[in-house]
Amino acid sequence: MKPVFVFLTLALTLTTANRKISIGFNPGCAGLSGCNGPNPASKLLYIKSEGDCDSIHYVWTFNQKSIPTLLILESSNNASVVSIDWQSFLHIFNSSIHGSIRLKCGKQFCEDSVLSSSVYVLKSIIQYNDTKNNADITDKGNLYVSSYDLSNLNWNISVSQEVNSFLVEGSPYNQTGTFSKDGKLIMKFTTKDKSGRGPLFPHLPYNDQSSMWEIILTNLTTAFVGSRFALDFLVVNPENVSFSGQKTSLSKTVKKITKWSIDDEYSPSVFTSQQILWVNISSERPSSYWLWRTVCYTNVTPSRAFSSDVQTTNLVLINKTTVTGLESNHLLLAIFGKSVIDKLPFKRFSISFGKPDDGFYRATEYLSWTSLVGVGEPPADSLSLMVVCIIFAGVGCPVLVILFGAVYLVVRRCRKHRMQRVALLSNYEPIG
């Protein structure tokens, strides 16, 4: 009885919310020209997830003519806040933009309380002609690769405070190329205040230190018969660079791993997940992570019938000169400064969608892909209670039958023996 009780209390504590989450759109920027109007130039979202002894800060920027960028900071001080000096932040050509975003605990700057940090840049949408129908973006035979830079999109943001999430729809200023017929890139970002599983496939497990990040590509214009799409990302580990722009010793790195699991209970027939980990080189312990099951869905209601594959290319270290748009990114400039961006160890990779013989993107003109970002160790995927029960029943029942059978046979033999002895003694022949 006791273990069951312990298990129940454990389950209860795991599911009750123990973090306070707040979302702010351009917080503290009211009145400045860059934040005014229905479609301001600066679109910054600040999400703070406050726990008992730590705080996690998500800063998203969807600024005009700039690529979407996400900064995640975990601080050991739960009173810490990201403070933005808006006057400096809005002027990218002014060198004072560097340092316009700082972490503050009360009146003090407290970047030394940062436990982990990670930066994500959503660079572009890649379209390629899958002539061999192998859904392999790295195949040299799949020519005609075109890339659509996401700084060309205008982002329409709606925040839902009640469910700790925001929805952002990217559509082009002028409909050309990939986005020429009502195409949209939609992102839904939900910060979690407790542990659980996503309500829809692939039912990703999350904890209170993570956020669910869903990306939808809908109605994109296909340039080729065999068009498939991929998202081009940059990630960087800013911990090698302090906020003041000074390079510290190279103790952290970003790497990609693929995990195989026997358990596909929550995402049928998907046995692999991929993780981008920000790890300490010496201990291999992740400080931040980004993970997903290798599955995307081609229908608004995800189901196995509408599932497709997700492939991730290897992480490639790049220098800034091969990537445009970084030097005009408010968030990167504010954290690192122009001189440091050039030297940052950005790693680039792309996530491509689709599998052979699925009719390419144009078959459904819809793709949705769910991932999880967070700090600390990624939430472990454990066998469900149902599976454990079935295993116990499966082992228990035959054992019970064997025990019962053995006892029955022994008892029967004993009784027979006794009857025979009685018969011998009384000289009476029992029947049967």
Add this chain to the structure above:
Amino acid sequence: MHDENSPLLDGAEEPVVKRGRRCNINCGSIRDPTSLSHRLVVLTLMCFLGFGSYFCYDIPAALHTQIRNDMDINEATFMQLYSWYSWPNVILCFFGGFLIDRVLGVRVGCVLFSSFVLVGQLVFALGASVHHIWLMDMGRFIIGIGGESLAVAQNTYAVLWFQGSDLNLVFGLQLSMARIGSTVNMNVMGPVYSWVASFCPSNTLGVSLFLAASTCVFSLICAIVLGLLDKRAERLGARKAQKTDEPIKLTAVKDFPLQLWLIFFICVGYYVAIFPFIGLGKIFFEEKYGFTPAQSSAVNSIVYILSAPCSPVFGFMVDRLGFNVTWVLLAVVATLGSHVILAFTFINPWFSMCLMGVSYSLLACALWPMVAFIVDQCQLGTAYGFMQSIQNLGLAVISLLAGLILDGSGYLMLELFFSACVGVALICTLLLLLVDKVRESGLNYSTKTRDRIAKEQEKSQDTRFDPKSVQGIRNRYYSRIGAQIPEHLFAQTKVSA
């Protein structure tokens, strides 16, 4: 093969044979039905008779991904294709033998059932072409009506043309042919689909399925030619006359002993963890182990491939040694083991699938003959009919369930579900062991002991079952599972010859 036959087809000019003559002109030539060469031709035709239906049975498994993609269906709907195949046989396996004996005759029956398979496959292909899943289901239903009864007709032909140990061999060959049909299908339909896709991208599935129907046409031709040869042989008095059997009595069910019911449950519990699994296996191997489609097809068909060489060997072994329940227990435990390995580990599936294939053959050889040990000869037909009937019922229901489980909870849960089914079979086997020991019904005796008891019984009573009855051996089970015919039946057949 057909060239050899062609002179036989214009059999109208055949001289009328006088009564009592063993052979007509060209004694010993291929035209003489009693000659070896003629019988070989007949044997070949018999073997290819079932090729089409076995080829078609597992087409959904071979084209799993393609059907799901092209028809935009989920696993539950996909598995209905298997379910619909099984439904008619819940009823039909009681009447297949009766229809062939009393109503149609083996020749007409055979041609009719072959036509059912062909029509069913055509409807199936048409359904894919016009993109209606219900039409495809209907096609599978029609194939089901034809397929299982065709196997009964095939066995009847074998009994009529061959005797004694020849019969053993013939059943073995028919079974191997059936397995070859399944295996060829598993490994050929994928490439056929890709090839069709290169020139007909709009209706690839439909065209591929129409092409597959050619195997049914081929089998139908075999049925017709075989019917003509059989008619001629009967006219010439060169083959046994068809004997009518006792009709199946459903009321006998209430007299079935507990052991028989346990055997039924083992049968259902075991087979539902094999056939629906193979139906859904291809994607499992692709997704979990990263196999290519061709590799997946190969590993998925290994159970069928292995059963061809294993069945005769195990049949011989079990016949000689006895201990049937112990073998069944061993086979069930091994199958449970292979499902557990597939569910919880990443050990190369070739290992677990080979284990499953070997234990599947072993189970078939040990389980099915047990029925004959505990049921009177006159009830054997009913018992086997009932066994197949609930097996088909089990397959129909479990196929549907398996699809639903896969859609909702994935392969781990599905494997657990199959393991649970085998677990039920395991519990029933343990209970059977117990009941058999307590009631001393002798299912787990060695062949030696069994022979001794039979001899003792022979002394006390002389009434033996009708030696010439084909009731017990004309059932579907021999062709499906490859069990060897119990030795005592052959002894009798030889005596009667």
